[in-house]
Amino acid sequence: IVGAVLEYRQYAKLKSTYAEGLLKAMDPDGRIRTRFQMTVTATGRLSSTEPNLQNIPTRTDLGSEIRRMFIPAEGCVLVDADYSQIELRLLAHISGDEAMRAAFTTGADIHTATAAQVFHVAPGDVTHEMRRRAKAVNFGIVYGISAFSLSQDIGVTMAEAKAYMEAYFATFPGVRKYMDDVVAKAKEQGYVETLFHRRRELPEIRSSNFNMRSFGERVALNMPIQGTAADIMKLAMVAVEKRLKKELPEAKLVLQVHDELIVECPEDQAAAAAKLLEEEMEQVAHLSVPLTAEAHWGRNWLEAKG
Known part of the structure; x- marks a missing residue:
């Protein structure tokens, strides 16, 4: 019955939030603003x-x-x-990682290129599943994902997820350096910035509470990239x-x-x-x-x- 209940919830959400909800939001001229x-x-x-x-x-x-x-x-x-x-292009630019920059400069598919490096195969031998996992790692790194969260996202063991992340950092050492540097700088300054110098204060990164401090570190990794994209x-x-x-x-x-x-x-x-x-x-x-x-x-x- 679980599958049927989940399917029902999907339909009910589409009906109430989108089909009916958007009709209610429509202006008299037929437009939605x-x-x-x-x-x-x-x-x-x-x-x-x-x-x-x-x-x-x-x-x-x-x-x-x-x-x-x-x-x-x-x-x-x-x-x-x-x-x-x-966001991945900004990561390549901000981190200065040569391998990642090369992938974008040559017009290669970044997820296929990452999969080829992480799984040690030729780009032509990258399977759909390999690319999917590489994509999850690429975007996960931007958001400061943990090995546990990555394992949940792609359905592998925590040890496998950790191995993927280690292979990723071996492939893109500039990204690892950027991540270490940006967190250290945030702890020193108490804030992070976008490329355009829009600042976000980060008092959490100096917290004595582990969870608060971990949150601050994830924000320090992500905000310069997502903030610059914004x-x-x-x-x-x-x-x-x-x-x-x-x-x-x-x-x-x-x-x-x-x-x-x-x-x-x-x-x-x-x-x-x-x-x-x-x-x-x-x-x-x-x-x-x-x-x-x-x-x-x-x-x-x-x-x-x-």
């Missing part, structure tokens, strides 16, 4: 509320179908552009808005969801809007690895995700 909060998240990301449009499900096929319900005005399309692995996205939003007003005044920036921007524009302007989005998002910051964005368009949000 969210509120963006600037000062809610500690990392500096924008927070969407009433309704939360950053929380539309994407992990299941059925949940993704909710995005099909979001459509533009008559005669228009939605253009969706998102950054490719911005800064870059806000700069990109400003740059895109300015250029749209100048070149495509009928196009409107209508939504921001984490690493993606969504523009509504007349259908015959879709290619121009997509090009504009990619150019502005890629040029807004200059890193030691390419900052790449990819845009697609469609008659609804799901189609526009490409």
Whole structure:
């Protein structure tokens, strides 16, 4: 019965939170408008509320179908552009790790490249499962994940997870050095900064309580990366808005969801809007690895995700 109960809960959540909840949030003109909060998240990301449009499900096929319900005005399309692995690119830039920089500079798939190194196989021999585990390690490292949490995420023993992490650090020694240095510096200064010098105070990192101190260390690892990604996205939003007003005044920036921007524009302007989005998002910051964005368009949000 457990499977049936879990399935029921998934359907009930989609129905109440998204299908019915979004209908209730609709304005008289048929549009749904969210509120963006600037000062809610500690990392500096924008927070969407009433309704939360950053929380539309994407992990299941059925949940993704909710995005099909979001459509533009008559005669228009939605253009969706998102950054490719911005946090890992920032990790490569900030840590200065040569192997990671090389993977991004040559255009290699970072998760496949990591899997090849960690599992000691040629990139062409990397299996789907190897890539999945390497991806979990890549993103886990950014968030200061423990071997125990990684083992839970990818369904392996704690010893295996620890071995993956050790192999990862052997492959990317610059990342290990960055992690050690940023925590030490945070303990010394009592704060961490983004690349744009936006600061987060970290009194927790000097706490005598182990759990509080561990939390502070995880924040010290993550905030410079996720915070810088948030800064870059806000700069990109400003740059895109300015250029749209100048070149495509009928196009409107209508939504921001984490690493993606969504523009509504007349259908015959879709290619121009997509090009504009990619150019502005890629040029807004200059890193030691390419900052790449990819845009697609469609008659609804799901189609526009490409």
